[in-house]
Amino acid sequence: MQVYKKRLDIRAHVADLYKQNKTIGFVPTMGALHEGHLALIKKAMDENQVVITSIFVNPTQFNNPEDLLNYPRTLATDIALLSSLSPEIIVFAPSAQEVYGEQVKSTNYDFGGLEDEMEGRHRPGHFDGVGTVLTSLFTIVKPTRAYFGEKDFQQLQIVKKLVEIEKLPIDIIGCSIYREKSGLALSSRNKRLNKKQLDEAPMIYKILKQVKNDFGTKSAIILSEWVSEQFANHETLVLEYFEIAKVSDLKSIMKKQKNTKYRAFIAVFAGEVRLIDNIALN
Ligand code: PAF
Numbered sequence: 001m002q003v004y005k006k007r008l009d010i011r012a013h014v015a016d017l018y019k020q021n022k023t024i025g026f027v028p029t030m031g032a033l034h035e036g037h038l039a040l041i042k043k044a045m046d047e048n049q050v051v052i053t054s055i056f057v058n059p060t061q062f063n064n065p066e067d068l069l070n071y072p073r074t075l076a077t078d079i080a081l082l083s084s085l086s087p088e089i090i091v092f093a094p095s096a097q098e099v100y101g102e103q104v105k106s107t108n109y110d111f112g113g114l115e116d117e118m119e120g121r122h123r124p125g126h127f128d129g130v131g132t133v134l135t136s137l138f139t140i141v142k143p144t145r146a147y148f149g150e151k152d153f154q155q156l157q158i159v160k161k162l163v164e165i166e167k168l169p170i171d172i173i174g175c176s177i178y179r180e181k182s183g184l185a186l187s188s189r190n191k192r193l194n195k196k197q198l199d200e201a202p203m204i205y206k207i208l209k210q211v212k213n214d215f216g217t218k219s220a221i222i223l224s225e226w227v228s229e230q231f232a233n234h235e236t237l238v239l240e241y242f243e244i245a246k247v248s249d250l251k252s253i254m255k256k257q258k259n260t261k262y263r264a265f266i267a268v269f270a271g272e273v274r275l276i277d278n279i280a281l282n
Helices: 006-021 033-046 065-070 074-085 096-100 117-123 126-142 150-165 187-191 193-201 203-214 220-231
Strands: 002-004 026-029 048-056 089-093 143-149 171-175 237-246 264-269 273-280
Touching: 002 006, 006 048, 006 089, 006 126, 026 033, 026 126, 026 273, 033 048, 033 074, 033 143, 033 171, 048 074, 048 126, 089 126, 096 126, 117 126, 117 150, 117 237, 117 264, 126 150, 143 150, 150 171, 150 264, 187 273, 203 220, 203 237, 203 264, 203 273, 220 237, 220 264
Parallel strands: 002 089, 026 048, 026 143, 048 089, 143 171
Antiparallel strands: 237 264, 264 273
């Protein structure tokens, strides 16, 4: 298995792949790999001749220093897992200096307002960090297609906008949310949950499913109130936000309109660990 740490080395390999007209599928990750990542990688393997995955905990997308400090880092296990999936996968695991040069800071992006909603409102600067690191990684890896999970649905929409703004000829592919049997959406942060939090966290998806079920007959306001009630005085889970938003611009709604696609979005704290999830409503 080839593991690159230096941008110049992987660029030389990518230049070689280009000479051979190979299609490149790219799965950017922050490591602590789980089945959800592996599903993205398997899809990339099915649809491309070569697959590159990056493992890089990007400091500029963390608005909370504690979260950055505690983010799980499991590079050796990740590499072993990827190699058992396929020794052909190419890994790029750079240092911050390789990605950013001397100054680890993000560029300010205008994603047409997508960046101001939900995650953007609660994690200031987060999407500037995501946009900056992905622009750098896309420039190094030059993929044909790049794969992102719908768990971070807002990120997926923003990445589609990013390639438009940066005029990068990359197909951005969204993949369905991968869940535990309990319904809990897979996330690297789940590794930080204790037993009680793990037992309680599946309630998040149960609530989303109930909202989907009731969406045809109840208003967005009534549903939002109902969700808040479910978390009021909950021992383990604290609701940060629940929103029903239009898929097109991610703006929260009070009233439904005809011929419009909606999704429900939720962020919840289990102790220090922040969990997000979402569901298509129609
Ligand atoms: O979704 C993630 O893991 C990160 O936001 C990404 C896309 C790898 C950028 O650092």
